[in-house]
Amino acid sequence: MLIEKFKRHIKKNGYFKTKERLELFEILTKQKTPCTIQRLVHLADNMDEATVYRNLELFEEIGVTHRIYTGWKYKVELSDMFRSHHHHMTCDSCGAVISFEESVGFERELRKLEQKYGFNASSHSLELRGSCSSCHSNRFA
């Protein structure tokens, strides 16, 4: 269970496992696409805004979540620790967010890159913007 892993992770990092943190995590697990902070504040309506902010910061610090920039705002989603590694394509016309896994070929390119620059990548993000298949097939509709 994800939630169990989360509890362990929180403890391992020396923090308390509070009902607010569990709930915020639950909310995050339910999201199909990355979520703005405002939306999370809204969804977590039984806890204080400040608590949401403080916990999102904590989550990011201990690697539970990460932020990505999709469309026009940055958004939050569970990190690879709790969700399989993936990237996004965002449709500028309908707003759809399509997640995809990265290819072996892409990983290989990434490794080449790290080698070339002596850079040690702990994470990476790849975001595409454009138009999804249903939007550009309806272009003249």
Add this chain to the structure above:
Amino acid sequence: MLIEKFKRHIKKNGYFKTKERLELFEILTKQKTPCTIQRLVHLADNMDEATVYRNLELFEEIGVTHRIYTGWKYKVELSDMFRSHHHHMTCDSCGAVISFEESVGFERELRKLEQKYGFNASSHSLELRGSCSSCHSNRFA
């Protein structure tokens, strides 16, 4: 000259070429790394904050700039129209931002991806986070 191209682009889109816009553009051309909005507001200290915001929005709308999420904030930089296509690696320990061009192999993967999902990508961003060569070679210093 970049600035000439910028002037033409502004006109082509039906907007006025004001000294504020020219100056903001100049500032952008001088940045070696992506810049937070706050920093731009600071650099453009002879124009009103609201003007900076309004013009950055305009620049984004007509494709002069784009935003990327680097480190912890999103930042603004000139788009491919005014700067050669590239991506970034950000060092989490010293904050250095290294720009790199994308490889042919990577482009190929991208095209495969578009084909697979019928997605028409008008732009994409790839951001790496991690530690740069000088930082991890000094890890034990």
Add this chain to the structure above:
DNA sequence: TTAAGATTGCAAAAAATTTGCAATTTAAAC
């Protein structure tokens, strides 16, 4: 069960962004 320390809610402050409007600037027509 208790005590120490972490976390929360609340209220207020600070920071970031947006908006309305009068004054100014721009571009195009004369």
Add this chain to the structure above:
DNA sequence: GTTTAAATTGCAAATTTTTTGCAATCTTAA
């Protein structure tokens, strides 16, 4: 060059987002 209509700016105020201090509450480990 003037003139004129429309776009843009600066300013002040409003709004929205994020952060902070602190007392009350909750969590953990003993």
